[in-house]
Amino acid sequence: MASYVQEGYVIDHTPASAVAAGDVVVVGALVGVAPRAIAANAVGALSVEGVFELPIATGATGAQGSAINWYAVSGVAHASTGVAAGKLAKARLAADTTVQVILNK
Numbered sequence: 001m002a003s004y005v006q007e008g009y010v011i012d013h014t015p016a017s018a019v020a021a022g023d024v025v026v027v028g029a030l031v032g033v034a035p036r037a038i039a040a041n042a043v044g045a046l047s048v049e050g051v052f053e054l055p056i057a058t059g060a061t062g063a064q065g066s067a068i069n070w071y072a073v074s075g076v077a078h079a080s081t082g083v084a085a086g087k088l089a090k091a092r093l094a095a096d097t098t099v100q101v102i103l104n105k
Contacts, residue, residue: 013038013046024054024070024085031070031085031103048104051089056099064091068101077101 011032019025019038025046026032033052038044054070056077062068071082077099089100 009049010035010045010047012043014043015040019044024072024075026070026072026083029083031083033103051100051102053098053100054085056092056096058097059094060092061094062088062092062099064088068099 013025013027013032013034015025015038018040019034021034021037023034024031025034027046030048032046032048033050035045035047054077055075056068057071057074057079060079062079066079066088068085068088069078069080069082070076070085071078073082077085086101086103086105089102092099
């Protein structure tokens, strides 16, 4: 039988190394954003829903609602490389350096 735990907009996370406020964190196949700093080996919060503006690899375009990934190696959203992060909240142009992402949708 299931028991309700929490809404799910924010989840607990204990990082191995310190996380700064605003950092994008990948936990398995889940992408979250730290609303506040989290010390190494301490429980903190990750937002896993909502619209966030993220840096993006330059060059490609994307329609509103299209899938977008988070490429942790480079620290940018990417159209085809990385972990599925969500959908574009608005279309992006080739010259855009940031993109609005609806996380985990």
